[in-house]
Amino acid sequence: AEVRDALAYLKVTMSPDNDLALERIINVPKRGIGNNSVQKIHNLARATGQSLYRAAQDIVTTDELPGKARKSLTDLLASFSRWRSSVQAVAHTEVAEIILDESGYTDMHQQNKDPKAPSRLENLKELVRSMNEFETMEGFLEHIALVMEVEQSGEQEEKTSIMTLHAAKGLEFDMVFLPGWEEGLFPHQRSLDESGKAGLEEERRLAYVGITRARKRSTISFAQNRRVHAMWQTALPSRFVDELPETHVEVDTMSSSYGGYNIGGADQFGGSRFDEMKPFNSGYDTPGWKRAQARHADGDALRSTPRIVEGSLTASDAGPESFETGDRIHHQKFGPGTVTHVDGNKLSISFDTAGDKRVLDSFVTRG
Secondary structure (H helix, E strand, C coil): CCHEEEEEEEHHCCCCCCCCHHHHHHCCCCCCHHHHHHHHHHHHHHHHHCCCCCCCHCCCCCCCCCCCHHHHHHHHHHHHHHHHHHCCCCCHHHHHHHHEEEEEEEEHCCCCCCCCCCHHHHHHHHHHHHHHHHHCCCHHHHHHHHHHHHHCCCCCCCCCCCCCCCCCCCEEEEEEEECCCCCCCCCCCHHHHHHHHHHHHHHHHHHHHCCCCCEEEHHHHCCCCECCCEEEEEEEHCCCCCCHHHHHCCCCCCCCCCCCCCCCCCCCCCHHHHHHCCCCCCCCCCCHHHHHHHHHHCHHHHHCCCCCCCCCCCCCCCCCCCCCCCCCCECCCCCCEEEEECCEEEEEECCCCCCCEEHHHHEHHHH
């Protein structure tokens, strides 16, 4: 219970609209916010279509709550705001310790005479220590959510979980799909530019983490071209592909009707980009490329003569709809809302029930 309480504090700090988390710790340790006060917050939240946190912010400005409950709730909301601000300037493990101390949660267990109290305190310390494995509090909470999801669903349920490599630490799946293994993306160019060899080694470690999440099979993929900052860029496979053990790699390629590569046969426009691909080390003779080149050779005769393709192209996409401040919109996940600020293709929206969010204009419709 103490770990779940601590996680609830962290969740509300990072995601104030998490109603379940706030309700769990709103009066833990006891701070004078009783059941009647909590029910009034619930009633206001339902009546106004807000989260409990937003309703709490509103209700403390009224006389609806008893004096002690109103003061305690005001102090708690101020603490959450302060903790949220400190996340940007203080190490996330230190923020977690501050939250547990300033909330009175650690002291509650220190003052408890129960024989189990020392073990509960040790559990809290271990929770904070485990956060060192993650770069941010968001990453840690994402990982915890995935672990709990896997434990609750059991292995009988068939589904796909989407996560970052950092969040995948400690988890295992029968099948793992690892997209985006391209130079500049993985390893990321920023890691190489900012940290040099150390950055490369960290990216390589993440590659290992990703592959070893699979009990049976990992599928690695990369794109021939990728749209980056509204521009199409040619991509090369990650150097990590070249480092895979030969005895455990099998290459499977797909043809593209838009001029993509097609090892083992000619593509639509008479050639494969692999004809011109340069390896990162001499030979680039890993198992994938050995088998690929063997298949690829069968199509050499077809590729030797350029082909002329007759036809026409018509641009029909008028681009995303433009929005202005004050426009009413609808988002599939967050529901209806009002545009409060426009920054290029990014919209700041005040949703009727989900609160303030920043989304891309391509994900909303007018009305």
